[in-house]
Amino acid sequence: MDNQLMNTSTIETIDSREVAEMIEVTHGSLLKKVRNYEEILTKSKLTSLDFFIPSEYKDTKGEIRNCYLLTKKGCEMVANKLTGEKGVIFTAKYVNRFEEMEKQIKIPKTDREILLLSVKVQEETAQRVDKLEMKVNGLENTLTIDHGQQLKLQSICKSRIISLLGGKDTPAYKELSKQLFSFIWRDFKQYFNISSYRDCLITDFENAVNYLKTWTSDNNMKLKIDLVNSQTRLEI
Template sequence: MNQLEKTLTSLEVAEMVDREHKEVLRDIRNILSQIGESKIALSYFIESTYQNSQNKHLPCYNLTKKGCELYSTRMTGEKGTQFAVAYIERFNKMENHIKQNEINTSNLSPELQMFNGLFQSLAKQELATKQLETKVDGIRDVVALNTTDWRKDARQLISKIAQSRGGFEAYKEVNNEIYKEVERRGGYQLSVRLTNKRRRLADEGVSKSKRDKLSKVDVIADDKRITEIYVAVVKEFAIKNGVTIKEAN
């Protein structure tokens, strides 16, 4: 069994732990500096690259199951538990899928091979039906996204849209497209509002470091109408790209 068939990329790990990819890369490199980049290290982390939306090849790592176990030790409490459950489930699914594909039917009689073919066809039809049901449920989830607790779900959906476009590097691109659509529909200038908000907070004595951390999402949160438009746009982008909240979680 190919080792790479049983790995998760550092991009997937970043999404699962809700961190930036560069932070996950930094963590992995720190671990490697401690254990040394030897043959033992290769059984945990495999250096690789991925292609972003600009067709650039950027560094990443493929994590084996042992690599995920080692990485999970850097997280504690609920966050660590959630990541452990997520990667265990992913690896179990991958292993089951590989085992199913490894079944050799060449030694079966023609009659059994025919029945096996019929069975596989029915199984595929059932799987397609389940996937359609899941997609419909997912769209319902996206539509249910409201303006009460919208930041986390919106961020996760945008991250998933970016992944569908080629990876983490597309996150900024997706964000900008959403902001432009919000500005078009509402006639707003989010960058101007952000500048004004920072100036107002400066007059109130808020530190520069806190002001610099503000984003257009903070401006959106200040106005209920803009928030409603933003949530609607994120929903539309998610449905258009076939992304659901369940997939993003």
């Protein structure tokens, strides 16, 4: 059947369009009969869904059309209304059709079959979980730090620079802080191979924190810091 079925049942059924072909009537004619059967069953307080399940499909124009999914009971009801050779042929066709479906969806019966099915389901579930974990890990490896984490890196960097310059009120801080900020971020970006500290990966965040806390300037800068601070003290 070329037209796409919109709803499917969890139990074995045959599309009313296929049934109409089997009994050689138009689909519209079969729908009228099924609706009549539904009405009779409902009036008798019987569950029509045990026989006929309302469904829909898209026709070749993309429009939604009504159909039914007939259970084995539903097909038996239709077959009982047919007489002679036509009824026999339809019965043979729908019985064969349900046997085909049963082979495709084999329900485990023995304890061994149930156990094997359980193991298979567990293996398939484990494989899906592994794939999901791989996707999550892959996503984590591409996510960058959020605004709060960026602010934390800025704060740690500032504290480290103040410490290296001997305090925020020192002459070295006033004279050399901009240069030292430039150096620390230059080394940071080079170490983590990024163009901005904002591009730091979430997975690298803890390493980034430790890097900034322990970063130190080269020996020349240390000497320069000591010199600037000591000259000021001498002038005083």
